[in-house]
Amino acid sequence: xxxxxxxxxxxxxxxxxxxxxxxxxxxxxxxxxxxxxxxxxxxxxxxxxxxxxxxxxxxxxxxxxxxxxxxxxxxxxxxxxxxxxxxxxxxxxxxxxxxxxxxxxxxxxxxxxxxxxxxxxxxxxxxxxxxxxxxxxxxxxxxxxxxxxxxxxxxxxxxxxxxxxxxxxxxxxxxxxxxxxxxxxxxxxxxxxxxxxxxxxxxxxxxxxxxxxxxxxxxxxxxxxxxxxxxxxxxxxxxxxxxxxxxxxxxxxxxxxxxxxxxxxxxxxxxxxxxxxxxxxxxxxxxxxxxxxxxxxxxxxxxxxxxxxxxxxxxxxxxxxxxxxxxxxxxxxxxxxxxxxxxxxxxxxxxxxxxxxxxxxxxxxxxxxxxxxxxxxxxxxxxxxxxxxxxxxxxxxxxxxxxxxxxxxxxxxxxxxxxxxxxxxxxxxxxxxxxxxxxxxxxxxxxxxxxxxxxxxxxxxxxxxxxxxxxxxxxxxxxxxxxxxxxxxxxxxxxxxxxxxxxxxxxxxxxxxxxxxxxxxxxxxxxxxxxxxxxxxxxxxxxxxxxxxxxxxxxxxxxxxxxxxxxxxxxxxxxxxxxxxxxxx
Ligand code: TNX
Numbered sequence: 001x002x003x004x005x006x007x008x009x010x011x012x013x014x015x016x017x018x019x020x021x022x023x024x025x026x027x028x029x030x031x032x033x034x035x036x037x038x039x040x041x042x043x044x045x046x047x048x049x050x051x052x053x054x055x056x057x058x059x060x061x062x063x064x065x066x067x068x069x070x071x072x073x074x075x076x077x078x079x080x081x082x083x084x085x086x087x088x089x090x091x092x093x094x095x096x097x098x099x100x101x102x103x104x105x106x107x108x109x110x111x112x113x114x115x116x117x118x119x120x121x122x123x124x125x126x127x128x129x130x131x132x133x134x135x136x137x138x139x140x141x142x143x144x145x146x147x148x149x150x151x152x153x154x155x156x157x158x159x160x161x162x163x164x165x166x167x168x169x170x171x172x173x174x175x176x177x178x179x180x181x182x183x184x185x186x187x188x189x190x191x192x193x194x195x196x197x198x199x200x201x202x203x204x205x206x207x208x209x210x211x212x213x214x215x216x217x218x219x220x221x222x223x224x225x226x227x228x229x230x231x232x233x234x235x236x237x238x239x240x241x242x243x244x245x246x247x248x249x250x251x252x253x254x255x256x257x258x259x260x261x262x263x264x265x266x267x268x269x270x271x272x273x274x275x276x277x278x279x280x281x282x283x284x285x286x287x288x289x290x291x292x293x294x295x296x297x298x299x300x301x302x303x304x305x306x307x308x309x310x311x312x313x314x315x316x317x318x319x320x321x322x323x324x325x326x327x328x329x330x331x332x333x334x335x336x337x338x339x340x341x342x343x344x345x346x347x348x349x350x351x352x353x354x355x356x357x358x359x360x361x362x363x364x365x366x367x368x369x370x371x372x373x374x375x376x377x378x379x380x381x382x383x384x385x386x387x388x389x390x391x392x393x394x395x396x397x398x399x400x401x402x403x404x405x406x407x408x409x410x411x412x413x414x415x416x417x418x419x420x421x422x423x424x425x426x427x428x429x430x431x432x433x434x435x436x437x438x439x440x441x442x443x444x445x446x447x448x449x450x451x452x453x454x455x456x457x458x459x460x461x462x463x464x465x466x467x468x469x470x471x472x473x474x475x476x477x478x479x480x481x482x483x484x485x486x487x488x489x490x491x492x493x494x495x496x497x498x499x500x501x502x503x504x505x506x507x508x509x510x511x512x513x514x515x516x517x518x519x520x521x522x523x524x525x526x527x528x529x530x531x532x533x534x535x536x537x538x539x540x541x542x543x544x545x546x547x548x549x550x551x552x553x554x555x556x557x558x559x560x561x562x563x564x565x566x567x568x569x570x571x572x573x574x575x576x577x578x579x580x581x582x583x584x585x
Contacts, residue, residue: 066543067187068174068550069167070526071225071533079186081148085109085172086181089123092116094161100284101126101165108169109182121150126164129156140227141192144168146184159286163225167191170223174550197450197501198532199228199290200525205235205301206258206508208268213514214278220522220558222285224529229282229289230357230503233270236300236323237261240269241291241349245341246306253301258509261321275349283352290411291350293342294359296328296395297366303328309335312369326366330395331375340402347406355427356403361413363392393419400426411450417442427500431458434473439489443498451489451502456481457528459520460507463563467571470510470520479565483527483541504528515561515577522562526551 065078085105091113093101098115105124106113116122129136129143137143142155142164153164167189175182200221202209209217218229233241239253254269256262270278282289296311303310303325313326329335346356367388370376376391385391396419400410404425410416411427417438428442433453442449454473455461461477462470470476482504491499504525511517530544545566555562563569570576 066546067171067189068547069170070544070547070551071530072538072540072543072547073167073189073191074535074538075190077188077190079147079188081186083146083148083151083184083186084178084181085111085113085123085151085184087111088114090114090116090120091124092122093124093126093165094158097158097162097284104165104169105172108172109175110177111180111182123150124168125150125152126161127152127154129154129160135190137190137192139192140196141190142167144187144189144191146171146186146188148186151184159227162222162286163191163193166223166225170550170554173554193225193533194535195499195501195532197228197503198226198529199230199450199452199501199503200226200521200528201230201232201292201452201503201505203232203235203506203508204240204270205232205238205298207512207517208238208240208257209508209514209517210268211270211274211278213517215281216559217521218278218282218285218287220555220560221287221525221529223554224526225533226525226529227287228501228503229287230292230505231289232292232294232357232505234293234301235298236326238268239301239305241275241293241346242269242271243342243345244272245345246338248305249302251305253305257512259512272345272349279350279352288353289350290353290355290357291346292357292359292411293339293346294361295339295399296330296392297326297361297363298359299328300325306338308332309338311335311367311373313366314368323366327363327370329373329375330370330391331373331379333375336398339399343399343402343406347403347408354409355411356406356408357411357429358396358399358403359413360396360416360419361431363415364388367392389418397421414438414442417445417447423447431505436489443495446498448498448500450500451486452505456485457502457504458507459504459524460510463520463524464565464568464571466568469516469571469573477524479524479527480541482524483531483539483544485528485531487536502528502532512574513577513579516572516574518561519563519572522555522560523548523551523565524563526555 065076067076091102091105102113102115129138136156137154137160138156140157140159140163142153142160144164144167145152151168153161153168155161155164171184172182175184221229237258238256239249243249250267250269254267256265279289300313300323309328310325311327311329313324315324316322343356370388370391379385379394380391383394385394396416400421403410409425409427410421411429414428414430414432417428423446426447427450428447429450429452430439430442431452431454432438433455439449455475456477458477460471462472463476463478486502506517506521508517511520527544530539552562552564561572
């Protein structure tokens with residue numbers, strides 16, 4: 001392991017480092033022992049992982065210095081020499097994921113590989129962290145050493161190995177071919193994420209994506225090292241998850257969508273078997289799926305199926321189809337028993353989720369009828385609740401208790417920041433970008449927070465000023481804003497420690513077709529992935545732009561359409577995607 005001497009400058013990440021400007025775009029060659037010394041001296045730790053930032057004033061070969069990897073690795077060191085992955089080479093990969101690892105590497109390199117059999121060292125090796133030398137990767141971090149004879153990924157966890165696999169695969173995909181082999185410049189990468197929660201939320205209710213699209217999405221997310229898929233499975237237009245105890249939820253509640261209100265519209269939902277399969281598929285790719293069952297608002301579909309749960313709603317702009325049954329009756333024994341049972345089945349389907357999201361958003365839009373509901377009146381008297389917000393708080397606490405009792409943390413939209421829920425068992429999703437005081441309140445109260453403010457994290461907002469379809473709210477969400485996030489929040493070190501991470505949310509009111517959902521998602525989700533993974537001081541928009549063409553080509557190969565901001569490609573609207581006219585009775 002030798003680094004090119006004589007032209008080294010170390011830029012540290014961490015709170016102090018983040019404020020320091022990187023004066024050039026190159027990545028420094030630095031040997032690990034020296035890196036270690038610097039690291040020990042610097043005493044900078046970020047989320048328990050020490051990350052080095054290396055920069056150089058020397059002109060290094062671009063291929064190794066800024067490899068075409070998204071998200072950009074925390075530290076890259078160019079080394080002398082070349083590594084060639086030849087057809088039939090052996091790869092020693094994690095035993096429980098042999099097929100996935102071999103397929104990923106073979107496909108990326110375009111050469112067949114074979115699993116390790118003999119004692120002789122393989123060309124590609126996945127090893128425990130202890131073999132990585134002094135600077136040990138931990139958690140989701142990994143080291144990748146591409147040497148003349150071997151490419152070695154070391155990590156302390158299966159997730160770390162998996163992220164290293166994705167980096168190596170991206171390098172191989174972009175590598176030149178020579179004599180049937182795939183050639184990489186030698187280098188070392190030391191990488192670890194800035195945030196532990198790097199996510200994407202998909203609204204399945206307004207318009208349904210379905211299993212094939214979700215699996216494709218999970219593949220692309222895994223390649224970008226995203227690790228949370230927040231699955232918004234219920235909302236007013238449709239209930240999308242089979243619940244065995246309540247079959248009408250899917251017999252009735254799963255019919256139609258935001259743009260198809262026919263009572264005999266086809267049912268669109270995930271069976272429990274499909275969900276188990278998708279959860280397993282995600283788990284293999286180190287993505288945790290966090291299910292959301294929205295309550296007590298956004299409940300029309302469930303209430304349509306079980307009218308006895310009705311807590312009333314409102315009519316939107318005089319229309320009769322939106323949303324007269326917006327809330328669950330918050331104080332009725334039947335509602336509580338129903339939700340308890342639903343949550344129990346959900347908990348069984350997502351055993352590793354850690355968190356169940358119970359929504360909690362926008363309840364006040366539809367609670368006008370609550371004061372007239374007999375159960376609500378008696379609950380208020382019995383519990384001494386002064387107003388409807390008090391009823392909402394009582395309901396939130398009641399349901400959070402159930403979720404916690406099932407062994408999960410509760411997640412909710414930022415409305416629940418005022419509910420005084422247990423700090424160690426509650427995660428707040430800050431979404432109202434125009435209410436920074438709510439983020440402040442949540443952080444000051446000691447809640448862990450996922451950042452997903454409408455601007456720039458809602459992908460139903462348009463991404464280019466010329467685009468006609470989609471939301472705007474004092475602006476829109478171009479890829480540059482996604483990439484820069486969350487710098488504008490100027491999080492202190494204390495704040496950042498409480499921030500779990502960030503996610504994009506695709507609400508699907510204005511995305512009827514999969515083509516349009518993909519168009520709104522990509523490549524902004526690559527920008528979000530880099531923003532969530534790469535240390536702030538290593539983020540570089542020009543570098544990201546230079547790596548984006550490879551990212552777009554890969555999305556295409558995965559069957560995912562995308563906007564190309566550099567070429568300003570045509571907007572995909574549902575009409576262009578060939579969607580038949582919406583059915584609005
Ligand atoms: C607000 S975000 C909502 C969603 C909508 C979205 C549209 C949130 C917690 N509630 O129900 O789909 O805006 O941008």
